[in-house]
Amino acid sequence: MSEYVTIQINDKPIVAKKGDNLLKVARENGFEIPGLCYHPRLSPTGACRLCVVKIAGVQGLVMSCTVQVTDGMNVIAFDEELERNRRHTLAYLLAEHNEEYDATYVDEFKPLIEKYQLLNTKERPIQSFWQNIPRVIDDTSPVLTYDSSKCIRCFRCIKACEELQGKGVLSFADRGIQKYIVAGLANWGDSECDGCGECIQLCPTGAIVEKPNREVIDVNKIQRKVITSCPYCGVGCQIEVWVQDNKIVRINGVEDVSPNYGRLCVKGRFGYQYANHKERLTQPLVRKNGKLVPTTWEEALTIVAQKFAEIKQKYGNKALAGYSSAKCSNEDNYIFQKFIRIAFGNNNVDYCTRLCHASTVAAMIRSLGDGAGSNSIEDFETTDCLIVIGNNIIETHPVTATFIKRGKQKGQKIIVIDPKWTPLVKYADIFLQPRLATDVALLNGMMYVIIKNDLINKSFIEQRIEGGWETFKQLEKVVMKYTPDIVEKITGVPEKLFSEAAIMYATAPTAMIATGMGMSQQTVGTNNVFALLNMCLITGQIGRERCGVNPPRGQNNVQGATDVGASPIMYPGYIPVTNEEIRKKVADIWQVPFEQLDPNPGLTTLEIMDAAHERKVKAMYIMGENPVVTDPNQLHTIEALQNLEFLIVQDIFMTETAAYAHVVLPATSLFEKDGTVVNSDRRVLRLRKAIVSDKNIWPDWKIIVEIANRMSINIGNYNNEEEIWNEIRQVAPIMSGISYERIDKQGIQWPCWHEQHPGTSTLYTEKFNTLTGKAKIYPVEYQEQSEKPSVEFPLVMNSGRILYQYHSATMTRKSEVLNTFANESYVLIHPEDAQKYNISNHAKVKVVSPRGELTTKAIISDEVLPGEVFMPWHFHEAPVNALTRNEKDPISKIAPFKYSVVRIELV
Amino acid sequence: MQNNKNDENNFEILNQFRPERTEILKALHSLQNANPQHYISSDAMKAVAKYFNITLGQVYGIVTYYSMFSTKPRGKYIIRLCKSPVCYMKGSFNLKNYLEEHLQLTASTENISADGLFTIETTECLGHCEQAPAMMVNNTIYSNLTREKIDEILHALKTNNYEL
């Protein structure tokens, strides 16, 4: 509970939170005290001296931005003397300042100059002398330009980079009046700057300005500024989109709103070019004489409807399947799964989640009862100890990572577990680098240490785990086989390190885990996560605030798509399709006969592809996915698609997958959509239409409804997205309480049972979501991989993502900025292996696996272990999935993207 | 990745310091002293950033804040002439002109005399006000300066290639 105090400003009594910043309080109460260096998201600096006030009992003038309010404080914010003083200070700042203004940014200086009547140069008490100060311009960054002649040395950029983004790239160079901002060794383009643009957003005077669109943007001609959610990762950053001439010209982070509180990463801020790109699909296409040719919507939809009906009649229900999309809204996905279940009459609907966190979700649902992250994004900053395992979080969830870096500044303990070095290692207390696919051994080994040192949480085990002590004993039997020397041998991690890590985690007052693709994308993915959960459960590091397990989600709506039922085994709201009662309830809402809803689980993503390959599935409906690039074993995928009798692809671009389609339908991009998404911490967030799409481009859900109509199947008719959402609330109880109105400003975290419910920031504080309300332990053993390095394929390849590109890069590679940062495939190889195979740095090489081969560039780096190599998978010209295999994790059916044997040859 | 020779030297020097922030200034001094051209090269700054786990900008900020560090190569002998009030009034300004003329070199951290021997800089009070004007050449202070005395010093430096 915060304490409140009463203060007075110019005789007006004001109630404020104790310890709040005086300048902030004053401004919130209508006292527009000037000030340029203060920003509510930064620690106060006291550099510009414009915010001076008088405080009773304090001598002289005080900078209000450096003062915290205390009870009874009596403040004068405005009087003649203060205003005179401010005018003089301003005039001084102005004299040092280059006033040219090109209207490409919002200037905080200008309004003050007007207000204090300093526009007329003759009336200024101090004449301009900025021309005599050496001027430094740094134009080397792809995203911004710095000009020292406009810099007022307010510290805001330095603090934005350090305090908000945790990067510390910027600093002052030189001293005195010649002081200016540098990144790196006075070369922005060559520094550690990753282009997040936080410093641009916070610069008050246009000294740091944005580069893209500088020739077009005119802040006076902005048509609208629309708040929506970022189209990329599952952080769900809230963005403010600036539109000029129906084009996106700038994106800023929305200040003071969760989950990002104004922060963005380089993709969120600069990755928007795709929306207005000339290669967007703007017409439906149908295949005629082997070629895709433009057609009308009427013809396209009629063909689709006829073909679906025909195939269903000829081969039966099971011959049809669909891929839904983690890039589409909840409303789109909900309508898609409804269409599959009603029109196809089966549950063959799945999407890429099967390729990322399916194993995590499988383990979490069995063990905890829910597949979603247990905490809130803010907890990443406040928990005492954080394990980040198999997750390159700085690059894949950059804004979540800002919370971690801020936590670090306050003393948080960080443990990174990854076979490959990641940038978070720089912030870590302990870095464990196990060999690929040895996680279960490592985690069992850590549990061995925890048990040996008696660091288990006995009362938690007894009260909150099914079978209590008995179950624990079973686990103990398994993990006690993983003695430190055995674990060291399997994983290559020194005992000292993993013991320290285990003890650090177990003894922390609160501890959280973030797990990622490194854990999930293996043939033992589900077991990996079971092992992780076991460690979490025996130490009781879950079920309390700031404790738990979180799988940050890769795509903007990976979470939402499953939440609203794009799953072969779950109806909206995580209700098993096999549950009769629920099917009855849903049939009622959908107004279809209950018998029409298939009670059997459908096929998963890769099973659908396999079935297509075997010609069991004859028709596929793919919405917003690109399996040719994203599914494992590319050749197999292509053959499967070629075996289909009918394929429709609905997308924003002509993708590698669309090339095999019979009908291609142009859909709206996120910036053209209304609706909602759900981010990684279960927050339902709004999407709002920022730009108007070509009239030939339709919203995904509308296309689906129109197809159903032409099949004479009723899947509902809706006037807008809100009507769809309100139906979702009826079907999925976890969403009941969340209305568009309630999330207009701030998202709400499900479960939210009714309109008065605040939402749920931490899961499992009272009970787990299993039938018994208790968590389950599943002891697991380490298993060797079936695929092993050999003389022919001596290396093991790991794959992953980088900050600047996104998945199959359909969207990001349309952005000049992102391409300037990184637009080339490579393979990381350890110096020892480079020497062994005679490969020099930057050499052109062939990477060959038993499945296929590709050509790329070698980079010699000790970020990987000897015997292992790493490749980013974004680049279709070097398709990593030509090398991966489609062997599956038996429980979750995920494929082992992280483990393929290869050899590397010089080209 | 592949460390070159310079990098090895830099890290050899850095390894004498604990990787804690309080050691950074000392480490920078050592690096500058070890450089025949009396400056801190980009490679050296990169090594410092890596060694102390700080960013390049932070290193650059420190190096440019202190006038004793330079990011550009300098002459073998750095002449730092005092420009603080006492010396100034005792004619250090004229001596600066004299030095500049004599060495055909404008006072600036960035300039080196043609023979590679000299850089002229100005500095704040050297603590020898009672014997003003004063200057420092590398680590040695000369006071009660006159044109003649300067001639002598420069001559000695040039001919003996004086080790200071």
Ligand code: SF4
């Ligand atoms: S763009 Fe981001 S990383 Fe780069 S200097 Fe600015 S705040 Fe720092």
Ligand code: SF4
């Ligand atoms: S962190 Fe994720 S959601 Fe936020 S701006 Fe970057 S890509 Fe978008």
Ligand code: FES
């Ligand atoms: S806003 Fe207070 S000193 Fe700048």
Ligand code: FES
């Ligand atoms: S003023 Fe020059 S030495 Fe003190």
